[in-house]
Amino acid sequence: MEVETIVTEKKELYTPTISEIVAVETLTETEKLFEIALPGGEMLNHKPGQFVEVSIFGFGEAPISICSSPTDLPTFKLTVRRVGRLTAGMHRLKEGDRLGIRGPFGNGFDVEAFKGRDVLFVAGGIGLAPLKSLIDYTLAKRDEFRRVIIVYGTKNPAEILFKQDIEIWQQDRDIEFHMTVDRADAGWQGNTGVITTLIPGLNLDAPETAVAVVGPPVMYKFVLMSLKSKRIPDENIFMSLERRMKCGVGKCGHCQINSVYVCQCGPVFNYPFVRSLEEAI
Amino acid sequence: MNQNNFTSLRQLKKVFFDERTTRGFISFLSDRAKVIAPCKKGENSYSFEYIQNPDEVVFDYPRTIQPLKKFFLPPRETLFNFNTRENSFSEPDIESEDRIFFGVHAYELQGLLRLDHCFEEGHPEYNYLRRRENTLFIGISYTPDDWHFSRSVGIEIEKLEGFCLYFEPLDSGFLVFIVNEAGKNLVELFGKGAEIDNDENFALVEKNFRVKIKFHHNRLPQVFENVYYSKVWEEISRKCLGCGTCNLLCPTCYCFDVRDEIELDATTGKRERFWDGCMLNSFALVAGGENFRDPLSSRTRHRLHRKFKYLADSAGDLFCVGCGRCSKYCPAKINIIDIINDLIGDFAGQQKRVLI
Known part of the structure; x- marks a missing residue:
């Protein structure tokens, strides 16, 4: 049959790269930290804020944010909360076990927008995980940024992630670290209250402060209001939005917010753009 | 109305097939490729199926239950087979076989062309595009029913984009319009059917397609x-x-x-x-x-x-x-x-x- 035909180049969109878990650390009752190596010493070459699709054959596949900085080579790290089928499967894996990786996907944070400025990180709960890729990047290139301010809130002290890092951040005089829990327990000495209670007290150079916000959906509205009252310009605010990024390549439709595929244009968005998306927050 | 498509239809070369010749043509196509065409499914329902016999093909039908997408994006499809013990996987081959879709309505092919866009843009998807290789589409005219409104979304009955041949029913058979080279080759190879002069006059009647949406x-x-x-x-x-x-x-x-x-x-x-x-x-x-x-x-x-x-x-x-x-x-x-x-x-x- 002589026909004009579509010529198809085969590109692997849906097949994973089998990678090895080189370390597992238990962070909390529900969160574990996995350090993963691609085969043959290959680098993931990700940007802070990007994600990978993790799969275990028989359990399926799910998007997970990368929580390590690209400066932290040659492996990468994922913080995984046990919430579904795949993550429950992951929690049973040990050092030396293997899993499938696709990616990295998404846009990641535009680090240039943060360089030379004061940087404010606002992390709610597990939102600290994706943000940590940018925090670690900032700390690795500390000279390229001005003040580093980290604001972190969790529901209760038991849910605090990265305790060792936090200790270092608290002691480092080059980092301003503030933390709160919604509900304290008997041993808690620090602040109590939702994360927005920490923002009014910050002394900020508003026009020269770039903000990265990651947290549960309900948090954004209130954090954005607090930032607004600190006179932070909208275009200085970046946020990472959670959605069901099933395929990672802009086909399956699950992560769509209005016309936008989060896996392609996100998950990191600049606030003025988010305002134009009715469904975003 | 319908000026553009209708006029362009009139300017195309055409042959005449009576119904027997048309079924013979489908048989001829079946010798060359897998043929998919509308077949009767239930009392008043139709479905695109791989045909075994040209007599199964229905020429006059309002719409099939399923659109054509099932032939390119199967309802279920294995991306790969895996082995959990070895952590290995292998992808099944997607064969690109010659396929001819006969008796397709214009809105139907327009739908498929829109899917092409989605699977080609950004990250082109092999599975879909591989199945789109080596496919030909032969269009057929239809009479709109109460549910059709493709004219109101800008798709005329005679929209020829993507077709190699286009069948327009007459009382005694079909006018077969030759849309492109592939269609011309098929008709020449088949070698039957009466060639028709362009200035000959036919009772080519525009079908009534009521505008159903209030805005353009x-x-x-x-x-x-x-x-x-x-x-x-x-x-x-x-x-x-x-x-x-x-x-x-x-x-x-x-x-x-x-x-x-x-x-x-x-x-x-x-x-x-x-x-x-x-x-x-x-x-x-x-x-x-x-x-x-x-x-x-x-x-x-x-x-x-x-x-x-x-x-x-x-x-x-x-x-x-x-x-x-x-x-x-x-x-x-x-x-x-x-x-x-x-x-x-x-x-x-x-x-x-x-x-x-």
Whole structure:
């Protein structure tokens, strides 16, 4: 049959790269930290804020944010909360076990927008995980940024992630670290209250402060209001939005917010753009 | 009306096939490729099927239940087979076989061309595009019924884009219009049928296609831009069952989910991709329990904004082709034409208020 035909180049969109878990650390009752190596010493070459699709054959596949900085080579790290089928499967894996990786996907944070400025990180709960890729990047290139301010809130002290890092951040005089829990327990000495209670007290150079916000959906509205009252310009605010990024390549439709595929244009968005998306927050 | 397509049809070379010759032609095609054509399914329903015998083919049908997408994006498809013990996987071959689709309506092929756009852009998808290789489409005219409204979304009955041949029924057979080289080759190889002079006169009658949407189709993206908060969405959601039938039957719906199926040996299995639909409640649900598009009204709004705004903006064409399937087969009897006209009413009302 002589026909004009579509010529198809085969590109692997849906097949994973089998990678090895080189370390597992238990962070909390529900969160574990996995350090993963691609085969043959290959680098993931990700940007802070990007994600990978993790799969275990028989359990399926799910998007997970990368929580390590690209400066932290040659492996990468994922913080995984046990919430579904795949993550429950992951929690049973040990050092030396293997899993499938696709990616990295998404846009990641535009680090240039943060360089030379004061940087404010606002992390709610597990939102600290994706943000940590940018925090670690900032700390690795500390000279390229001005003040580093980290604001972190969790529901209760038991849910605090990265305790060792936090200790270092608290002691480092080059980092301003503030933390709160919604509900304290008997041993808690620090602040109590939702994360927005920490923002009014910050002394900020508003026009020269770039903000990265990651947290549960309900948090954004209130954090954005607090930032607004600190006179932070909208275009200085970046946020990472959670959605069901099933395929990672802009086909399956699950992560769509209005016309936008989060896996392609996100998950990191600049606030003025988010305002134009009715469904975003 | 229909000036452009109808005129261009008149200018094409054509031959005449009586019905017997037409069935002979289908037989001839079957010797060269797999032939897919509309066949009778139930009392009043039709389906595109691989045909064994030219007599199965139905020439006059309103629409098939399923659009053509099932031949390119199968309802279930194995992405790869895996072995959990060895952590290995292998992809099945996707054979690209010669396929000829006979008796396709214009809106149907337009739907498929829109799917092509979605699978070609960004990250081109091999599985779909591989199945699109080596395919030919032979069009046929039809008489619009109450559900068709493709003319109202800019697709005329005689829209020839993508066809190699186009069959126009006459009382005693078909005028076969030769649209491109591939079509010409087929007709020449077949070697039957009476050639017809271009200035010969026929009773080529334009079919009646009532305009069903109140605005010109070019204005619909603008309407959708302004009706995001319309009460119409809430009104539909009171009737809608959220069953996803409209997603399944839509020629331009292609969203999918992926799931692992494991055998009883707990070692081998496959990762499968299957059709999903944005009208289903779990579509935007994430593992933590957050559902980003929970209310039925917001799901309907999303589905229709995809058709008339989001994809229309990025691809340049409306993603509704007016086949009428979503309305005809809706168990809640929701009619998309009514929805669009209600939205237009809402939009026009806003404009009026502004003018006052």
